[in-house]
Amino acid sequence: MRLTEVTLRHLKMRMKAPFTTSFGSFQDKEFILLEAKDEQGNIGWGESVAFDTPWYNEETFKTNWHMLEDYLIPALLNKEIEHPDEVSALFSAYRKNNMAKSTVEGAVWDIFAKRQGITLAEALGGKNDKIEVGISIGIQETVEDLMQLIERYVSEGYKRMKIKIKPGWDVDVIRQVRERFPNIPLMADANSAYRLTDIDHLKQLDEFNLMMIEQPLASDDIVDHAKLQREMKTPVCLDESIHSLEDTRKALELGSCKIINIKIGRVGGLTEAKKIHDYCMERDIPVWCGGMLESGIGRAHNVAITTLDNFILPGDTAGSSRYWEKDIITPEVVVNDGYIYIPEEPGIGYKPDMETIKQFTVNEKRYC
Ligand SMILES: O=C(O)CCC(=O)C1=CC=C[C@@H](O)[C@@H]1C(=O)O
Ligand SMILES: [Mg+2]
Known part of the structure; x- marks a missing residue:
């Protein structure tokens, strides 16, 4: 070729x-x-x-x-x-x-x-014909705005809610969400907004049965995350800190996290993403596919990699209509009751x- x-x-x-x-x-x-x-x-x-x-x-x-x-x-x-x-x-x-x-x-x-x-999913070795998806919700003006969005996405069938947090929009907000939605699969993403000195504050999140907290500490850190993970019950998931299989190995050896968010772009492509997936699978570390507010083309790649077996946790690949009035692919990516069905056309499967x-x-x- x-x-x-x-x-x-x-x-x-x-x-x-x-x-x-x-x-x-x-x-x-x-x-x-x-x-x-x-x-x-x-x-x-x-x-x-x-x-x-x-x-x-x-x-x-x-x-x-x-x-x-x-x-x-x-x-x-x-x-x-x-x-x-x-x-x-x-x-x-x-x-x-x-x-x-x-x-x-x-x-x-x-x-x-x-x-x-063959489909891109098949080329990558993916066997699943549908994938489970969650949704990522940005920081809102008010807690009530957030509640309404959660209500809507739960009713649309999304399999887990990810809420962005930062100092001043964290423990109290999550507490209110948990009171209103005691049983939904829920997680928080901090995009590196905290430092290890915030450990006592972050530990308060342990009472809310979160699936994980994503990238609480610095974007290039795996050492402080290991210290935090030792003290926190909530699993830490790394996003920004992981650029390669080597980063993954080091983070897991240090105990910096219990879950990895795989973003194809952040790790340099599908080949490296698959290597990270395989490495984590051998060690019983669940992975999920993160999103970068992609158009349909990037979304299609995310859908394909998520068919691999160790993408156990719902990812951030929402339907096209989550962000776009009109996406640049046909058909658009559609979520049915929290699932995206893998297109059958060869390659990325969307035109x-x-x-x-x-x-x-x-x-x-x-x-x-
Ligand atoms: O819906 C998506 O594509 C995921 C959105 C999302 O959570 C993120 C997008 C871009 C940068 C980050 O804020 C972030 C993330 O950290 O996972
Ligand atoms: Mg993130």
């Missing part, structure tokens, strides 16, 4: 409502879509999940464009490869920039599956809607 042409598109899409976390709030989503063609004319798609501001991690869609244009596309274009696993080896001279790497690696995986006439893509495209460039 050989890529003969790659097109980058810079898209700008407005979400239905702002999404607020401990690090900031945003409503306009700017990102890169990557379309790749192989020597047989098969087309594969990838999405960069980097935001427009480096607040989740150090990457942005502009740094991704630079990496793709100046290093990653030239490293791959017209190179003969047998399997997508070889892509990371071709990129090994370039440090980090995982979201940029994942953008093009995802398109290669899509083509790899299409060449064999890019070129009209809609065009409508949101700000800039486009082709490489061959």
Whole structure:
């Protein structure tokens, strides 16, 4: 298999409502879509999940464009490869920039599956024909606003609620949610808003039977998380701190967490995501698939990886309509009673809607 042409598109899409976390709030989503063609004319798609501001991690869609244009596309274009696993080896001279790497690696995986006439899920080794999904709810203006959203998403069938927390919007809010919804599967994501000195405060969360607390401490930490996990009953889940299988190994050896959130972009692509999945599975560490407010293309990749056996916990891959008036794929990703059914078409299984893509495209460039 050989890529003969790659097109980058810079898209700008407005979400239905702002999404607020401990690090900031945003409503306009700017990102890169990557379309790749192989020597047989098969087309594969990838999405960069980097935001427009480096607040989740150090990457942005502009740094991704630079990496793709100046290093990653030239490293791959017209190179003969047998399997997508070889892509990371071709990129090994370039440090980090995982979201940029994942953008093009995802398109290669899509083509790899299409060449064999199988789904991306099957190409990855996934056997499940449906996946369980939860939903992530940003910080709201009032607790009542939050309650109404939970009410709505519970009635739509989502299998677990994730609530964003930060100092001043944490223990009291979770207490009220638990009083109103004593039995829902519930978790909290802090996006690194706390320090180890907050340990006594965080331990108060132990009384609410949370499935986990996600990334409470610094975004690059695994040492303090291990200290926290030793003192907290609630399982710690790592998101921002995990960029690779090596990070996973070290975090698990230290006891920094009991659960891993796998985001394909954050770990540099599907090959590394699968390795982390397999490593965790051998050690009985459950994983789930995190979200980055993706358009349909990124969403489709998330759906595919979530079919692997150790994605035991519901992920953040909500339906397209959660964020978008109109998504850029057909059919859109739909959630039925908390499940997404895996599409049967080869590759990512959803068709890019070129009209809609065009409508949101700000800039486009082709490489061959
Ligand atoms: O619905 C989604 O795509 C998940 C949204 C979500 O929780 C997150 C998106 C982007 C950055 C973070 O705030 C975050 C997360 O940390 O998991
Ligand atoms: Mg998170």
